[in-house]
Amino acid sequence: MTVLVIQVNSLRKKNKPVVGVGCASTRDTSAALSAYCASANIPSIMFLPANKISMAQLVQPIANGAFVLSIDTDFDGCMQLIWEVTAELPIYLANSLNSLRLEAQKTAAIEILQQFDWEVPDWVIVLGGNLGNIYAFYKGFHMCKELGLVDRIPRLVCAQAANANPLYLYYKAGWKEFKPVKANTTFASAIQIGDPVSIDRAVYALKNCDGIVEEAMEEELMDAMAQADSTRMFICPHTGVALTALMKLRKSGVNGANDRTVVVSTAHGLKFTQSKIDYHSNDIKDMACRFANPPVSVSADFGSVMDVLKKYLLSKAPKY
Known part of the structure; x- marks a missing residue:
């Protein structure tokens, strides 16, 4: 900007x-x-x-x-x-129809390489909505390779929410025919896009770096967000989509245990507090919320507090 x-x-x-x-x-x-x-x-x-x-x-x-x-x-x-x-x-x-946006956004790829002391990561996972970002990252990495700063570019992964996944469907169909979709409601609201304007540029980028497109169901992305939060990241649901893609690629063996992978986080969790509250309150319809951590109600007396604390500490005690 x-x-x-x-x-x-x-x-x-x-x-x-x-x-x-x-x-x-x-x-x-x-x-x-x-x-x-x-x-x-x-x-x-x-x-x-x-x-x-x-x-x-x-x-x-x-x-x-x-x-x-x-x-x-x-x-x-x-x-x-x-x-x-x-x-x-x-x-x-x-x-992102404006090429200046993409020219500037490619600097994020350069920053990744710089922060890795110009050692190219094996994978970079980028969120996909209007799809300008995935092309911008490709441009940045490709430019560095052309300049001789690196000898290769990473494989890119574009991650989409299953409720708004036109690129994923196009990829799974072998790039045969692109069909816009009616984007359904998703917790990853910023990528609730069914007809991305940068579709052709995104496909070009993915084809030229042996890229992959993955999707995340709503429960998967919310669980991934909660897991990341528990390690103090405090991410947005959109980053949960990208982390889900990583988990799926790791589980399938496409992403190896020793592969160096960068997951691009796109927003701070404080912008999405209501979705986090609903998740940890087990208040999302048809969602198990497996990693929910709701507050425990307890009476204002010493004995009740001690009982609750003892039960909690016992559950956290090392198992020998």
Whole structure:
């Protein structure tokens, strides 16, 4: 977003007819864009699907002064509308159809290599929604290989929620024919996308790195999130999708025990507190919530507290 807003700022200083920047969003795109636009004093316009994002996701663009349209549709509907609007009005489109987004996002791949002292990981697992990210990561890794900084690129895995899995279905069909899907509700709300705009670029990237597409059922992604949280990560449901992909690939033997794997985490868990509360309260319909950790109600007396503590500590005692 820094790259994109700098470009818009430059256009406006040259008196180009750009009245603002707009995007369709379900998550951090709107937060980042509105923040940088506020810093540059550029109007930002957000198309958000009504009642499909958390309050923590909604509050950021509002607080940053964005003009927010809450539209009675899903992300795909918002994307179609802003595409039509930006064709008619001088609003700069900030979604991943804009190549500047992808050029800037590829720096994440460069950072991974840098942090590994230029030793290439075997796998990188990236979340897949509108599918710009998977292509951007490929571009970053491929550029480093062309520059001679590394001698190979990692295999990429694109992870999708089973309730919004058009790329996964395309992959399983042997790349025969792409068919958009009607995305169903998923806890990984940011990737509730049935007709991704970067589908062709994503397929190109995956084909050129022997990539894989995996999916996660709702219970799988929520269990993965809870397991990661218990190790102090405190991740979002979307990262739970990526971790589920890792677990499945490890279980099938495709991902080896000694393989170095990077899982890209996409948001902080504080943006998804309600889903975590529901999970740990065993309050999600048709979900076992195997790793739920609800609080224990206890009377306010010493004996009751001691009984509960003894039972808990006994369950945690080493088994010899």
